[in-house]
Amino acid sequence: MSNIKKGIVVVLTAGSIALGGAALAARGGHDGGRMIERISSRLSLDDNQSAALTTFVDTVKESRHNLLGKDESPRTQILEHLEGDTLDQGAVLASLEARADALRAAAPELVASAAAFYDGLSAEQREQVRELLERGGKRGRR
Numbered sequence: 001m002s003n004i005k006k007g008i009v010v011v012l013t014a015g016s017i018a019l020g021g022a023a024l025a026a027r028g029g030h031d032g033g034r035m036i037e038r039i040s041s042r043l044s045l046d047d048n049q050s051a052a053l054t055t056f057v058d059t060v061k062e063s064r065h066n067l068l069g070k071d072e073s074p075r076t077q078i079l080e081h082l083e084g085d086t087l088d089q090g091a092v093l094a095s096l097e098a099r100a101d102a103l104r105a106a107a108p109e110l111v112a113s114a115a116a117f118y119d120g121l122s123a124e125q126r127e128q129v130r131e132l133l134e135r136g137g138k139r140g141r142r
Helices: 003-027 033-043 047-068 074-081 089-119 123-135
Strands: none
Touching (some): 047 089
16 A cells, blocks of 8 residues: 555544534534533533533534634535546545644643543543444444
8 A cells, every 4th residue: 555545544534523512512403402411411420521522522513623724525525536537646635635734733631631531530421422432323233
């Protein structure tokens, strides 16, 4: 696998993780309020834990906005690169590097806010979070 392809895979994977979290936040409404309420209820969060969750969701949304920039559809940008007879590798690489830089810049804040939320949970709540993540968010299972 060439270095460019490896770079594309790494950046797309990292971006998908950040964007997936933001998508979950957006699923419940524009502010992620419904998702926050559901998680708070399911984990029986206290006020401090709910505040930490809200901060984490806000951080993910901000990071997603910074990753996407003005173009709300990364797919559109990729399709533009694929329209020509040849792939403009320089343009694709520049686009991916810009997104990777945005993700790298946001990573410390994302990790810190995730840690603030997760570390504030009880052992039982952390176990519930791990179980939810292991299930992969599949609906219909309990």
